[in-house]
Amino acid sequence: MAEASQKIPVTVLTGYLGAGKTTLLNRILSENHGKKYAVIVNEFGEIGIDNDLIIGADEEVFEMNNGCVCCTVRGDLVRIMDGLMKRKGKFDAIIVETTGLADPAPVAQTFFVDEDVQKNARLDAVVTVADAKWLSDRLKDAPEAKNQIAFADVIVLNKTDLVSKPELAEVEARIRGINPYAKLHRTERCQVGLTDVLERGAFDLDRILEIEPDFLEAGDDHDHDHDHHHHHDHDNGHGGLKHYHDEDMQSLSLRSEKPLDPTKFMPWLQQLVATEGQKILRSKGILAFTGDDDRYVFQGVHMMLEGDHQRKWKDGEKRESRVVFIGRELPEQAIRDGFEQCITT
């Protein structure tokens, strides 16, 4: 077995939908760090968007779409890790960005219970990005959000620009109530130093065993236990770990190979999130507009939208628009019909 110091450090980047994980990842990758990172990205929704928004020509990005890393695609994580281990020496570190709906416990567990993985890699830290504006609400209705905070070694309390000082103090107190141990950084646009989040050597197995006594059990029992919130906890190959998922959460993916009319799309999107923003927790898309040589990228968190031209479409790149909506009780047909109306005929 490799000495701890020779094992490749792995940082697991977690945090609820829209908190700022990709923003943090891009910040890390665009720093002048002189290191080579392998990045593993997992998205909720069958169309990969984040992997297309990650900056950095030097990095290798591995996608795991259409499933949550903590359950259905966990085998993919092990396979990708095994592949990376065979190319040891080519990477200085590995960063895993989970979906906003992932429970970090089973992801972290992979680095302890999978023999091949744990021979060559060590979990350096679980870094959780928290959304100062929305976290308090999500702690009420999303058990995943609470687990992400509980499991964190480092917390990046982001979007401080969107809240007042008393609101920030309140959300920080809530975080501290769940996890008094993690190092906490308050940020705008995830501005933290690289050394604040990478190479921390911060993952504390003893603390995790206090929260999750079965953390190191790799059982294969399987039971589903529904409660009245329709969250289920199961231990689907995660040993005895309690594992929560919000079964009401859906993702709706839309594509068009024909360009979109910007004078129709933008007003439609604004209207949609203004009226349905409680149900639509997250929206994002890469758009091809009529007569526009640039890709347009939009990002939405509830009713807040941001969008901009990102870069020119490359030669030979398929000019396809891809949009994903994630939420509960999504008005699917109305969204599909509205999107269709924005396609240039």
Ligand SMILES: Nc1nc2c(ncn2[C@@H]2O[C@H](COP(=O)(O)OP(=O)(O)OP(=O)(O)O)[C@@H](O)[C@H]2O)c(=O)[nH]1
């Ligand atoms: N106002 C404000 N917006 C921010 C901040 N940080 C990130 N954002 C915006 O929040 C949106 C979501 O950011 P992402 O980095 O994509 O979030 P994510 O956690 O990767 O989201 P998922 O893909 O849903 O998992 C984007 O529009 C960002 O530009 C911040 O500090 N302040």
